[in-house]
Amino acid sequence: MSTLAVSVWRGGADGRFQTFMVPRLDAQTVLDVVTHIQRRLDPTLAYRFACRVGMCGSCAMTVNGEPRWTCRTHVANVEKNGKLTIAPLAHLPIVRDLVTDMREFFDKWARARGQFQPTKTRRDDVARVAPSSTGRLAIDAAIECIGCGVCYAACEVVAWNPDYLGPAALNRAWTLVNDVRDGAGRARLAAVAGDAGCHACHTHESCSERCPKHLAPTASIAGLKRATALAALRGEL
Amino acid sequence: MRAETRLWLAQRASAAVLALCVAVHLVTMIAAVRGGLTAAEMLARTRGSVAWAAFYGLFVLAVSIHAPIGLRTIASEWLGWRGRTADAACTIVAVALLALGARAILAVTL
Numbered sequence: 033m034s035t036l037a038v039s040v041w042r043g044g045a046d047g048r049f050q051t052f053m054v055p056r057l058d059a060q061t062v063l064d065v066v067t068h069i070q071r072r073l074d075p076t077l078a079y080r081f082a083c084r085v086g087m088c089g090s091c092a093m094t095v096n097g098e099p100r101w102t103c104r105t106h107v108a109n110v111e112k113n114g115k116l117t118i119a120p121l122a123h124l125p126i127v128r129d130l131v132t133d134m135r136e137f138f139d140k141w142a143r144a145r146g147q148f149q150p151t152k153t154r155r156d157d158v159a160r161v162a163p164s165s166t167g168r169l170a171i172d173a174a175i176e177c178i179g180c181g182v183c184y185a186a187c188e189v190v191a192w193n194p195d196y197l198g199p200a201a202l203n204r205a206w207t208l209v210n211d212v213r214d215g216a217g218r219a220r221l222a223a224v225a226g227d228a229g230c231h232a233c234h235t236h237e238s239c240s241e242r243c244p245k246h247l248a249p250t251a252s253i254a255g256l257k258r259a260t261a262l263a264a265l266r267g268e269l
Numbered sequence: 270m271r272a273e274t275r276l277w278l279a280q281r282a283s284a285a286v287l288a289l290c291v292a293v294h295l296v297t298m299i300a301a302v303r304g305g306l307t308a309a310e311m312l313a314r315t316r317g318s319v320a321w322a323a324f325y326g327l328f329v330l331a332v333s334i335h336a337p338i339g340l341r342t343i344a345s346e347w348l349g350w351r352g353r354t355a356d357a358a359c360t361i362v363a364v365a366l367l368a369l370g371a372r373a374i375l376a377v378t379l
Contacts (some may be wrong), residue, residue, distance in 0.1 A: 099274055126274050189346075192346035192347070193345065193346055225273060225274045226270070226272075226274065227345065227351075228274035229273075229290045231273055231274065231276075231277040257277070260274050261274060261277070261278050261281075263274075264274040264278065265277055265278070269274055
């Protein structure tokens with residue numbers, strides 16, 4: 033049986049890599065490797081996961097320098113000469129080992145007005161939204177985000193401008209901008225405009241390149257740029 | 270927020286103008302220097318030319334809008350230089366570009 037040499041980040045921001053030898057198995061995922069290390073080699077290793085099937089968005093890590101969802105990343109696709117390097121996600125404070133503090137990431141969703149603001153009550157009729165309507169199609173293209181933070185870790189602008197809301201939060205805002213039932217339109221556009229918002233995006237498309245769900249936050253951000261520009265021209269911003 | 274959005278719009282609009290101006294400028298330059306060109310020949314073409322002054326006036330205006338907004342972003346992202354002093358510095362660059370450009374246009378058209 034062949035083995036993998038796996039360098040795993042240990043400790044906090046001032047930590048270092050520790051190498052483990054892990055048996056190489058067929059159809060092995062990066063999460064399988066991390067789990068093997070914790071269960072068989074070093075029970076003190078800290079990492080996060082929950083669903084193991086690409087739904088929950090908790091297992092994202094930096095694998096050989098790139099952010100990835102580890103539960104759906106096969107070792108065969110990422111190992112180089114029998115080696116793997118696994119680190120916590122970039123652009124987030126490290127709690128310990130492979131666990132990052134994601135508060136800032138999710139707080140930015142709130143700052144981007146990522147909450148749905150209803151305009152009706154339970155006594156009103158259910159809103160009718162045609163599946164083929166422009167808004168609904170835009171929402172469909174962006175709604176499947178699992179909040180894994182891969183786009184945030186891949187985005188260079190987040191590194192340059194710590195206030196930048198980031199691809200995921202802006203992508204969420206874009207789905208609500210297109211939601212005809214939502215009543216926070218103007219406030220949301222004001223929240224996502226400007227230096228910390230959509231206008232900071234340089235269209236590098238690292239988020240769209242790396243998104244495990246194959247979403248295109250860059251397209252959503254471009255949509256926000258158009259929407260905020262129109263609002264500014266109309267004097268509504 | 271409104272100011273940032275307007276700056277973004279101004280940079281996009283000036284970029285569209287620049288795309289056209291740079292293309293015309295390059296093609297004209299390459300065509301004009303074929304077979305050699307003297308300063309006297311150049312001035313003969315530009316002196317008193319309203320069309321030339323209008324075209325390059327627009328070019329200079331677009332540059333003075335576009336470049337400082339871009340520099341402001343670079344200052345913010347690469348130097349961490351934000352706020353009033355950065356805005357003031359970029360305004361000075363805008364005025365300087367406009368003044369230097371206007372001076373050059375006046376020098377060859379009047």
